[in-house]
Amino acid sequence: MRSKLLWMGTPVLLLSQAEGVRPISGRQGAHAFTAVGTAWNVQLDIATGFPVRISAREDDPMYGTVEASMEYSAWTNVGGVFMPTRPEYRVDGQLIRRERRESLGIELSAGGEELSAGGEARTVSPPLDIARFAKGWTMAHWFLSRVSLGGPQDQDVAEPVELLEVAQGVYQVLGGPTHSLVIESTEQLTVVDAPWYPERSEAVLASLRARWPDKPVGRLIVTHHHHDHSGGVVTFAAAGIPITVHALNRDYFFDALSRQGVGAVRIESVGEQANLMLGDRAAELYEVPSAHADGMLVVYLPDEAFLFNSDLYSPGRATQHPLWSAELLQAVRFYALPVERFAGAHGRGVESMEHLEQIASAQ
Structure with missing residues (x-):
């Protein structure tokens, strides 16, 4: 790059x-x-x-x-x-x-050479991963954008794919710096977020097919538009999987997917609050007003008293953002959600309401 x-x-x-x-x-x-x-x-x-x-x-x-x-x-x-x-x-x-x-100046160097013990010059070149170099070269602008955000992402994060059960039939999809969530129902799966790029989504879908060969993915929910959470959306869209986003982000995703030549793009938009049936499981989507991103959604499973969010609060991660966590806490209180367990698109595992309150109070 x-x-x-x-x-x-x-x-x-x-x-x-x-x-x-x-x-x-x-x-x-x-x-x-x-x-x-x-x-x-x-x-x-x-x-x-x-x-x-x-x-x-x-x-x-x-x-x-x-x-x-x-x-x-x-x-x-x-x-x-x-x-x-x-x-x-x-x-x-x-x-x-x-x-x-x-x-500006021009510096003359030895062109990648150093002297050996015998006094002869030999070329020193680090081993080159051709596939990684090609990806970095053809997507240089994308990797540069990560640098400008203060979060470089030079490693390939397509794999591995690890499933960690964080509630009954609910799995955090680990294996990179940004995670998805899988919600299992009797007949289908629901995925929340499609991080990074299509190769990651392809690996996730392949892993889900291997784990649940008789349960197709029936829906993708995208919490917000940042590419570390949505860069692999095209893989789901091309497979004909319906996509649920906040209404503020609908045009963005529709335009992006249309530009990639995806035919009948199936995008469902929601507002401040929505109740969904994910197969035989109830789920609720809520908007969290946040300085981090407009149209930010969280996913709440009332039967499990479980809430999944992206970026605002990251259980199991050392780095936290108290301002964003306070925004999440305020929304949870506003909607009167009796959350017992939180999980995030960063970090690992779950934490309690008490932990969120502790993080939010550290502003």
């Missing part, structure tokens, strides 16, 4: 590797080329010959194909090499990162 950003941020170096350069019809100064195994487009300034913009297509879990681009301005001569001092990184036209380069 970072290596691709470095290539894009140093356009002279990237263009020096260009092969198969050809003009783009109808766009003066625009050319297509291939470099470092990737197809790129470049827009040149007709007057100066400097690149104004370089772009490439990338994969996105929610939107399918997106355009990642770098725009350049305020060029300066650095030791005979012209470099931009005001690059801007965008995804589908949306500004993601802006740099102000106040000091």
